[in-house]
Amino acid sequence: MKMKIGLAQFNTKLGDVHANLETHLAIIKEARAQEADLLIFPELSLTGYALQDLAVTAALRPHQKDPVFSELLQASQEMDLIIGFVHEDRRHRFYIAAAYLSQGEILHIHNKVYLPTYGMFDEGRFFAWGDSVQAFETRFGRVGMLICEDFWHASLPYLLWLDGADILYFTSASPGRGLNADPRLSSSEWVEHTNRAYAGLFTNFVAHANRVGYEDGLNFWGGSTIFDPDGKLVVRAPDFATDLSVAEIDLDQLNRTRARLPILRDERTNLVQRELERILGNNE
Amino acid sequence: MSNLTINPQLAIKILTGFIKTELNRVGFSKTLMGLSGGLDSAVSLYLSARALGPENVLAMRMPYKTSPQETLDDAQLMIDALGVQSLTVDITPMAEPLINRFEDMTKLRAGNIMARMRMIVLYDQSVAFNGLVMGTSNKTEMLLGYSTVYGDSAAALQPIGDLYKTQVRQLARGLGIPEKILEKAPSADLWDGQTDEGELGFTYEAVDQLLYLLVDQRYSPEACVAEGFERAFVDRVLRLVRMNHFKRIMPPIAKLSQRTIGYDFLYLRDWGT
Numbered sequence: 001m002k003m004k005i006g007l008a009q010f011n012t013k014l015g016d017v018h019a020n021l022e023t024h025l026a027i028i029k030e031a032r033a034q035e036a037d038l039l040i041f042p043e044l045s046l047t048g049y050a051l052q053d054l055a056v057t058a059a060l061r062p063h064q065k066d067p068v069f070s071e072l073l074q075a076s077q078e079m080d081l082i083i084g085f086v087h088e089d090r091r092h093r094f095y096i097a098a099a100y101l102s103q104g105e106i107l108h109i110h111n112k113v114y115l116p117t118y119g120m121f122d123e124g125r126f127f128a129w130g131d132s133v134q135a136f137e138t139r140f141g142r143v144g145m146l147i148c149e150d151f152w153h154a155s156l157p158y159l160l161w162l163d164g165a166d167i168l169y170f171t172s173a174s175p176g177r178g179l180n181a182d183p184r185l186s187s188s189e190w191v192e193h194t195n196r197a198y199a200g201l202f203t204n205f206v207a208h209a210n211r212v213g214y215e216d217g218l219n220f221w222g223g224s225t226i227f228d229p230d231g232k233l234v235v236r237a238p239d240f241a242t243d244l245s246v247a248e249i250d251l252d253q254l255n256r257t258r259a260r261l262p263i264l265r266d267e268r269t270n271l272v273q274r275e276l277e278r279i280l281g282n283n284e
Numbered sequence: 285m286s287n288l289t290i291n292p293q294l295a296i297k298i299l300t301g302f303i304k305t306e307l308n309r310v311g312f313s314k315t316l317m318g319l320s321g322g323l324d325s326a327v328s329l330y331l332s333a334r335a336l337g338p339e340n341v342l343a344m345r346m347p348y349k350t351s352p353q354e355t356l357d358d359a360q361l362m363i364d365a366l367g368v369q370s371l372t373v374d375i376t377p378m379a380e381p382l383i384n385r386f387e388d389m390t391k392l393r394a395g396n397i398m399a400r401m402r403m404i405v406l407y408d409q410s411v412a413f414n415g416l417v418m419g420t421s422n423k424t425e426m427l428l429g430y431s432t433v434y435g436d437s438a439a440a441l442q443p444i445g446d447l448y449k450t451q452v453r454q455l456a457r458g459l460g461i462p463e464k465i466l467e468k469a470p471s472a473d474l475w476d477g478q479t480d481e482g483e484l485g486f487t488y489e490a491v492d493q494l495l496y497l498l499v500d501q502r503y504s505p506e507a508c509v510a511e512g513f514e515r516a517f518v519d520r521v522l523r524l525v526r527m528n529h530f531k532r533i534m535p536p537i538a539k540l541s542q543r544t545i546g547y548d549f550l551y552l553r554d555w556g557t
Contacts, residue, residue, distance in 0.1 A: 014556060054551065183291055213305060216553050240301055
């Protein structure tokens with residue numbers, strides 16, 4: 001089976017959900033013209049990234065009757081969507097979240113597990129930590145979603161892989177940093193190497209949507225990518241430019257690569273479990 | 285020696301995008317800045333002209349009576365090369381009465397008066413021109429506090445504030461700034477014969493290497509000495525960085541309420557834009 005994945009890169013209006021929703025709908029229209037089956041928006045695509053005290057006012061409760069979600073769910077009748085937003089739960093905890101919408105339904109919500117709170121980052125001050133990671137079924141097979149810092153920790157992609165995800169969808173709002181003599185920033189090099197490594201190590205597809213634009217002095221570098229199960233680059237969107245890249249992947253590649261390279265078949269999960277219990281257990 | 289080499293074309297891409305986006309999102313499309321004839325303001329000018337188009341950039345020459353003619357000529361050279369708008373305002377008749385008002389006036393005080401007078405002229409023209417004031421401060425001078433607070437440090441945006449002086453030079457080459465500007469000894473031109481390196485007592489080459497280890501690479505002072513820097517030099521630079529920190533932050537607000545600006549009332553400048 002083949003599917004077309006769109007990667008959306010754009011600048012957001014900070015804290016203005018309705019303005020950003022309009023941008024989403026315009027990009028969805030554009031992706032429809034290119035016959036995308038799935039369109040991935042970056043982390044916090046409905047709100048902007050460095051929200052600080054705006055987190056509370058920009059938050060949404062994802063359900064059918066929410067005016068923002070109802071418009072996106074309607075758009076998801078024709079094309080699956082991954083949306084970035086601030087998720088407010090019933091007890092008023094605020095999460096950085098990604099929602100997978102398909103055929104008018106919310107199939108899955110992932111709350112960001114790892115909130116960087118060091119150096120230039122302050123997410124743990126404003127947001128609650130997600131506490132689970134789970135793969136889920138879609139019309140294109142079983143997949144998993146992670147948000148930015150989530151995939152700087154090898155454990156989460158690994159867990160999704162064991163949970164049956166053949167496609168990993170990564171979203172981020174990654175501030176560019178590390179200018180040196182190279183033609184790309186060191187942060188963008190690092191992310192691309194990591195994504196390629198996950199694709200190759202797990203014999204999976206890895207699709208990553210990263211935003212562009214600026215918030216105060218922060219730049220966001222874009223460069224969204226898809227890697228195939230051989231670790232080969234399928235598409236790379238330009239750096240620092242508003243863009244919609246639509247590329248086709250062939251899900252049968254999973255079969256072909258894994259027949260050649262049965263890493264998943266040979267993964268010794270019992271050993272992993274036993275050793276984790278030993279390492280984490282209080283056996284002394 | 286640490287490698288402070290930058291890719292100038294990548295820096296130009298990021299910084300021109302920064303200038304254009306951050307002006308546009310607050311409703312502006314024009315900018316203005318003081319053009320001294322030196323390197324930093326030249327880099328800000330060239331970046332702005334690339335980002336916004338030369339017609340949307342106003343270069344302000346603001347000489348004092350002691351300013352060397354050569355600096356004015358150098359500024360004009362760049363104005364002509366880029367085709368930006370320009371205006372010359374002599375600050376002597378504004379600054380001189382205050383400078384002459386006090387018999388114990390010092391070079392430092394007079395220099396600060398000139399820098400702040402230029403700020404007043406710039407912010408007045410910013411209304412007339414409907415543009416925002418572009419900053420020209422680099423990372424070295426910000427860290428060392430080698431600037432006049434509310435004078436040359438006053439600006440709406442700081443495009444080169446995260447580049448050390450030696451990196452600004454590389455960026456200048458990438459922007460095609462005339463070699464004559466690149467070769468000049470850096471100077472605030474507040475009095476005749478003044479040079480930054482003469483006044484600071486060390487070269488930018490040396491201090492940039494040290495600051496890169498201390499700030500970017502988080503080296504301890506002892507580790508810097510172990511890398512070959514003289515103890516006295518390390519101590520002096522550390523002291524300058526610490527003593528001038530007030531120039532880099534907003535004045536502290538005495539907290540009394542449950543929610544105080546700067547402590548728990550936190551929004552980016554780009555709030556809602």
